[in-house]
Amino acid sequence: MRRAxxxxxxxxxxxxxxxxxxxxxxxxxxxQTTLYGTTAGSSPSSRRWFSSxxxxxxxxxxxxxxxxxxxxxxxxxxAKERPPSDAIPSDVILYxxxxxxxxxxxxxxxxxxxxxxxxxxxxxLSKKEIKWSExxxxxxxxxxxxxxxxxxxxxxxxxxxxLSKKKADSxxxxxxxxxxxxxxxxxxxxxxxxxxYRNTSEALExxxxxxxxxxxxxxxxxxxKYAGAAAMYFVSKKxxxxxNITDERAALYESAETWVDALNGREFLGGSKPNFADLAVFxxxxxxxxxxxxxxxxxxxRIGEWYTRMEIVVGESSxxxx
Numbered sequence: 001m002r003r004a005x006x007x008x009x010x011x012x013x014x015x016x017x018x019x020x021x022x023x024x025x026x027x028x029x030x031x032q033t034t035l036y037g038t039t040a041g042s043s044p045s046s047r048r049w050f051s052s053x054x055x056x057x058x059x060x061x062x063x064x065x066x067x068x069x070x071x072x073x074x075x076x077x078x079a080k081e082r083p084p085s086d087a088i089p090s091d092v093i094l095y096x097x098x099x100x101x102x103x104x105x106x107x108x109x110x111x112x113x114x115x116x117x118x119x120x121x122x123x124x125l126s127k128k129e130i131k132w133s134e135x136x137x138x139x140x141x142x143x144x145x146x147x148x149x150x151x152x153x154x155x156x157x158x159x160x161x162x163l164s165k166k167k168a169d170s171x172x173x174x175x176x177x178x179x180x181x182x183x184x185x186x187x188x189x190x191x192x193x194x195x196x197y198r199n200t201s202e203a204l205e206x207x208x209x210x211x212x213x214x215x216x217x218x219x220x221x222x223x224x225k226y227a228g229a230a231a232m233y234f235v236s237k238k239x240x241x242x243x244n245i246t247d248e249r250a251a252l253y254e255s256a257e258t259w260v261d262a263l264n265g266r267e268f269l270g271g272s273k274p275n276f277a278d279l280a281v282f283x284x285x286x287x288x289x290x291x292x293x294x295x296x297x298x299x300x301x302r303i304g305e306w307y308t309r310m311e312i313v314v315g316e317s318s319x320x321x322x
Contacts, residue, residue: 078313081273082114083162092117095130095140098213098287099206101189102151103139105283109155112279112314113162117141119319121215125224129215152185155276180262180269180277189284190239191255194248195293197236202292203229209291249296256301267309274313282310 092110094117096103110117122129122138133140135149143161148154197203207229211221236248245251259281268274274282285307288294298304 078309080112080114080313080315087162088115089143089158089161091142091144093120093142094118095120095122095133095142096138097122097124097210099210100138101192101284101287104286105151105184105280106139106141106154107317107319108279108283108286108314109158109276111317111319112274113158114318115158115162116318116320123215123220125216125220152181152280155280159276177269177275177277180259181280184277184280184284188255188259188281190243191245191248191251192284192288192293193232194236194240194243194245195252196288196291197229197232198248198293200229200233203233203236205291207232209287249293249300252293252297253301256297256303260302260306263306268306274310278310279314282307282314 092115094103094106094110096107096119098121107117109115120129127136130136130138130140133147135147137149139149139151139154141148141154143158148157195202196206204225207225210228211225214224216224240246240248263269268278270278285294285297289298289307298307
């Protein structure tokens, strides 16, 4: 009942929000890894709670007819896909940067499959939390004492462990799921930085989020926020040139529309349930969803309904709080 009510609230919010949806002091390594984290927020719980409250108000304003329609839709309850208990690792530790899209990709996988995990927030300046590792990028994950590196490889390995039957024949070059997972790493992530740091106000907004959620001391927060925002503003201009982006927002919107076209009318690329490609797109977009760029993306493209479905089905984080 609680899950169905959550679906009702979120879908009312989506309908109202989208109108139908068709309608230099900072080391260089920090600049390279603050956003990306690898070579290739989740949204805070307070925002989810606020969204639910707002959704209740919106639901009331829709009237009886709107509530009946939403109630009918909520019968299709979206839920996490939990693997057999004997397939779930007993000890999972994720070394991450909170704002890293690749780290968020791994977290989307862990959250959706309800795999409990601990988080170690890595300081991107000192990286002291991963000094023990020869691999000096994030995400790094320890699974029952075994170290796994690189977001896609981590997901593949965990997928083989918990979903061996499903993933047995899903690695060919022509496989739809594989194709779109590679699109995420080779294209979608490269559109994000020019959008996040498009102008000085958006760069400051982004670094306010990064320093608020990252592992920084007080002085690092101050210096990183302002020096980092200024530096990444100029770095983003170089990235635009490198990836032949002339209009960063147009590139973001085009990528969102490309993904919606790939869905081809399906709730998810995986059909009635998300597959690894759905989780990859959702994961890398999650850090920007409530920044100006993410809000604009939802307002100006058709991706909002899919994203809301993903928020519902991925649900609450399975992270173990310290």
